[in-house]
Amino acid sequence: MKKTISEFLKTVLIFLAGRFKRLTMYFKKTKTMKDYMMVYYSQAKSAKLTGGKVAWITSGGPVEPLIAMDVIPVYPENHGAMIGASKMGGSLCEVAEAMGYSADLCSYARSDIGCATVNGGPIGGLPKPDMLVCCNNICGTVLKWYEIQARYFNVPLFILDTPFCHTEYTEEMARYVRAQFDDYFVFLEKACGRKFDFEKLNRVGYLSHQGQLLWQAVLDTAMHKPSPMSAFDAFYHLALIVTLRGTKEVIDYYTWLLAYMKDRIARGIGAVPNEKYRLLWDNIPIWHRTRWLSEKFAAHNACLVADTYTTAWCGALRYIDENNFIDSAAEAHARIYLNIGVDQMAKMVIEMIDKYDVDGFVLHSNRSCKPYSFGQLDIQKIVERERGIPCLMLEADMTDERTFSESQISTRIDAYMEIIKERKNKK
Amino acid sequence: MRTAGIDIGSITAKAAIVEDGKILGTKVIFTGYNAEAAGTKVYEELLREKSLDKSAVEKIVSTGYGRNSVNFADKSFTEIMCHAAGAYHLDKKVRSIIDIGGQDSKAILLDEHGKVKNFVMNDKCAAGTGRFLEVMARALEVDLDEFGEISVKSEKPSKISSLCTVFAESEVISLIARGEKRKDIIAGIHESIASRVASMSARIGLIEPLMITGGVARNSGVVKALGKKLNMKIEVLPYAQVTGAIGAAFLATTL
Numbered sequence: 001m002k003k004t005i006s007e008f009l010k011t012v013l014i015f016l017a018g019r020f021k022r023l024t025m026y027f028k029k030t031k032t033m034k035d036y037m038m039v040y041y042s043q044a045k046s047a048k049l050t051g052g053k054v055a056w057i058t059s060g061g062p063v064e065p066l067i068a069m070d071v072i073p074v075y076p077e078n079h080g081a082m083i084g085a086s087k088m089g090g091s092l093c094e095v096a097e098a099m100g101y102s103a104d105l106c107s108y109a110r111s112d113i114g115c116a117t118v119n120g121g122p123i124g125g126l127p128k129p130d131m132l133v134c135c136n137n138i139c140g141t142v143l144k145w146y147e148i149q150a151r152y153f154n155v156p157l158f159i160l161d162t163p164f165c166h167t168e169y170t171e172e173m174a175r176y177v178r179a180q181f182d183d184y185f186v187f188l189e190k191a192c193g194r195k196f197d198f199e200k201l202n203r204v205g206y207l208s209h210q211g212q213l214l215w216q217a218v219l220d221t222a223m224h225k226p227s228p229m230s231a232f233d234a235f236y237h238l239a240l241i242v243t244l245r246g247t248k249e250v251i252d253y254y255t256w257l258l259a260y261m262k263d264r265i266a267r268g269i270g271a272v273p274n275e276k277y278r279l280l281w282d283n284i285p286i287w288h289r290t291r292w293l294s295e296k297f298a299a300h301n302a303c304l305v306a307d308t309y310t311t312a313w314c315g316a317l318r319y320i321d322e323n324n325f326i327d328s329a330a331e332a333h334a335r336i337y338l339n340i341g342v343d344q345m346a347k348m349v350i351e352m353i354d355k356y357d358v359d360g361f362v363l364h365s366n367r368s369c370k371p372y373s374f375g376q377l378d379i380q381k382i383v384e385r386e387r388g389i390p391c392l393m394l395e396a397d398m399t400d401e402r403t404f405s406e407s408q409i410s411t412r413i414d415a416y417m418e419i420i421k422e423r424k425n426k427k
Numbered sequence: 428m429r430t431a432g433i434d435i436g437s438i439t440a441k442a443a444i445v446e447d448g449k450i451l452g453t454k455v456i457f458t459g460y461n462a463e464a465a466g467t468k469v470y471e472e473l474l475r476e477k478s479l480d481k482s483a484v485e486k487i488v489s490t491g492y493g494r495n496s497v498n499f500a501d502k503s504f505t506e507i508m509c510h511a512a513g514a515y516h517l518d519k520k521v522r523s524i525i526d527i528g529g530q531d532s533k534a535i536l537l538d539e540h541g542k543v544k545n546f547v548m549n550d551k552c553a554a555g556t557g558r559f560l561e562v563m564a565r566a567l568e569v570d571l572d573e574f575g576e577i578s579v580k581s582e583k584p585s586k587i588s589s590l591c592t593v594f595a596e597s598e599v600i601s602l603i604a605r606g607e608k609r610k611d612i613i614a615g616i617h618e619s620i621a622s623r624v625a626s627m628s629a630r631i632g633l634i635e636p637l638m639i640t641g642g643v644a645r646n647s648g649v650v651k652a653l654g655k656k657l658n659m660k661i662e663v664l665p666y667a668q669v670t671g672a673i674g675a676a677f678l679a680t681t682l
Contacts, residue, residue: 377630384545395550407492408531412548415507419543 011046018042030256036240036249044072045127053130053192056149058142059242060312060336061135061160062184062329064208067246068201069188073133074126076149078242080108083115084287084399086122093400095120106368107399109145116152131155131191133184137162137339139371158187162334166341169331177330205325208246209317214254215241216314221261222305223356226270228261231281231304232294233271241313272303277420280352281307282379283364283372286394288401296410300417306356308349312337315348342375346382353387360390360420367397390423392416430486431473432675433466433500434509435493438529438557439642440465442473443672444484445680448516452477453669462493470499486679490671492530504678506671507535507546513674514638515541517664522634525624525653525661526671527643529557534628545631553592555623557643562592563616566599567609571646578614578648585615595619614648621652628657638662640670 018039025035047054055066059077066073083089084107093107095114103110111121119125132155134146143159150157160180163173185196218237221228229237237257244250264270279297281304286293297304316332337345353361361383366373380391394412397403429451434441440458444451454473458465466489474481489497490509497503510526515537524535532555536544553559564571578584585607589595595616602612620643637659643649644667654661666673 390545393547408548411492411505411507411531415505415543415546418505418508419545422542 011049014042015046015049018046031253033237033239033253036244036253040243041123044074045123047072047127054127055131055133056126056129056146057133058135058138058146060138060333060338061133062181062333064204064246064325064329065181065184065188065196065201066133068197068204069192069194071131071188071192073243074129075243076112076126076145077108078239079115079121079123079126080111080399081239081285081287082123083111083121084401085290087288087401088121089288089397089399090402092118092120093402106139106141106145106370107397108368109141111399112145113148113152116149129153129155131187132157133160134158135160135162135333137333137336139338139369141370156187156191158184160184160333162339164341165335165339165344167344169335173334174331177334178327181326181330202325204246205329206322207248207251209320209322209325211241211245211247211250211254212314212317212320214251214258216311216317218254218258218261219306219311219314221258221265224265225278225357226268226272226275227278227303227305227356228264228269228271229305230271230294231307231310232285232290234307234310235285235290238310238313245313270303271305272298272301274301275303276301277360277417277424278303278305278356278358279360279362279420280305280349280356280358281309281362281364282349282376283366284309284369284398286364286396286404287398289396289404292406296413297417300413300421302417302420304362305358306352308337308345308352311352338371342378343382345375346379346386349379349383350386353383353389358389359424360392360416362392362394362416364398365393365395367395367403368400369398390416390419428486428680429479429484430488430676430679431470431484432509432672432677432679433470433487433489433491433497434506434669434671434675435462435466435489435491435497436506436529436642436671437492438561439668440469440491440493441669441672442469443669443676444473444477444479445673445676450666450673450676453666453672455668458493463496463498466493466497467499486682488675488679488682490675501679501682504675507533507543509671509674509678510640511535511537511541511543511674512677513666513670513672514640516673516677517666517670518636518638518662520636521638521662523628523637525628525633525637525639526641527555527557527620527624527639527649528641529561532556532624532627532641532643534624534631534633536631536634547627547630549623549627552590554590554595555620555627557641559592559595559620560616560643560646560649562596563599563613566596567603567612569609569613574613574617575645575647575649577610578617579651581608581610581614583611584618585611587612587615587619590623614652617646617648617652618656620649621656624653625656633657633659635659636662638664640667642668644668 092111092114096110319332321328429446443453487500489500489503494503535546
């Protein structure tokens with residue numbers, strides 16, 4: 001009883017803090033990422049108080065139908081990134097490992113499963129879900145992970161199955177994925193107890209598309225030399241397009257961010273003070289080491305100007321038709337970077353190499369993320385063959401800091417930069 | 428011009444002094460727990476042996492894991508750069524290097540001017556390194572320096588399948604318990620290192636002539652197993668262990 005009361009009071013406090021923040025934001029000229037994230041998480045964590053519903057959803061899942069139905073989407077993967085950045089991944093993974101989960105399993109899954117049982121991590125755990133939405137366009141692990149959580153929280157689970165698009169998106173695939181969107185709407189009607197709001201979905205879909213266009217425009221500013229932003233900045237600013245895609249907040253924030261980056265370009269300010277070498281990053285960041293890596297590369301006057309990871313939230317833009325959101329969303333979700341063949345991935349990497357005019361390609365072989373890491377050696381070879389730029393492979397893990405070897409990684413980066421410098425000076 | 432190179436590895440600290448393209452002398456000591464002190468000690472001992480004063484050396488380059496703790500060095504380079512420079516000065520024809528040190532192994536590709544074209548390093552794991560051999564020598568109660576000699580007598584190397592040093596050690600202990608011959612177990616250990624290094628090297632594709640450097644090059648058993656596994660001739664020079672320090676000394680001439 002005592003525990004229930006203190007839990008309730010805590011929720012009330014979180015709710016009030018969120019409302020207060022929103023009020024102060026109203027008067028603030030520049031709203032920061034932290035402002036938005038605090039309001040977002042306090043709303044999600046106090047949803048029970050206001051009668052709202054919370055859905056946990058995979059990062060590549062279609063979030064727009066949730067927003068159209070006023071369900072607050074929460075992302076265990078975004079939470080995983082926060083856990084990693086707070087260097088709490090190792091200890092939460094240990095909780096899952098003690099429950100019997102293998103250390104070879106994805107560290108987002110392990111830290112999420114561990115965190116759900118202890119309400120640990122930087123924000124005291126995620127709010128309990130009313131439903132789960134899982135799309136396997138990013139990996140196969142999410143299927144079992146979400147099934148486990150559906151059992152643990154005893155809530156309904158919707159699975160959107162996107163076939164792997166080795167080379168093309170066939171008519172059969174299109175019909176198959178599109179039909180599941182109809183199932184998704186029915187699932188939401190049942191979970192929310194009211195008719196699906198298609199009119200609102202169109203508005204949300206439009207905002208989602210606009211948000212992605214803006215995010216792409218922000219990332220594009222890195223084409224400028226010196227680049228006004230680095231991939232490390234992109235890793236930070238990414239949070240909104242992931243969590244609030246389809247809302248006006250995203251538009252407001254990225255409109256401001258784009259203007260900010262353009263202003264930096266106009267004033268000649270680079271993310272790395274003396275940018276001499278430009279690099280492309282592949283895979284999910286090593287969340288627990290972003291600052292260290294950023295300083296390490298900057299010490300060599302190297303800027304990681306772009307990355308394949310943050311581009312994923314606008315990488316399928318070409319398939320989206322804002323006038324036909326539902327049909328095109330099916331295709332856009334099936335054809336994301338992690339759900340296509342290695343040759344196509346390599347093609348996209350090479351496009352980015354040319355677009356951002358980089359001197360090298362740094363690949364994080366991420367122990368956790370198998371679909372992202374599996375074809376990397378082939379992609380590296382294709383890049384070396386097609387563009388002849390030096391590539392560097394770093395073995396680490398996005399969240400589990402126990403797998404990181406600082407002196408090894410440090411030597412690799414130093415040696416790699418020695419090669420890059422030699423090559424560039426020869427030109 | 429007289430220059431010096433200091434290579435602080437995880438197990439040994441090496442120093443080399445070169446003068447006008449010639450190697451004046453080299454020295455190897457154990458690193459111990461204080462990398463900084465080891466750097467000073469190995470350098471001063473070498474100077475004393477060669478009856479040289481500190482002022483007689485113009486530039487110093489440090490390398491190896493302890494490269495940043497050599498505070499009297501003018502500059503530091505990674506051991507990849509230094510092994511490449513060292514190997515190239517020892518043999519201009521060399522195009523690939525396998526360097527097996529105490530805590531890591533590397534394969535390095537060189538261009539025709541001795542510059543690093545590409546390299547690959549082992550994952551953060553002791554298998555395929557000198558440390559792996561040290562652990563095994565302890566388990567087998569054999570002096571590491573005798574490893575090579577003992578293993579070449581083996582006709583039927585034991586099979587060590589584990590990729591993990593700790594598991595491989597228990598595998599070795601169970602082989603001992605099963606009564607397998609020491610020479611076969613040691614030969615099996617060498618083959619296990621050779622497989623590990625060979626599969627890593629395949630990532631960049633080795634080109635002959637191939638040279639082996641680093642402390643493990645002193646072990647003829649590993650060199651033999653590696654040559655067999657790669658189906659390549661491997662050049663082993665008496666300077667193998669100090670190649671990084673020599674390379675550092677040569678790089679110092681360019682400062």
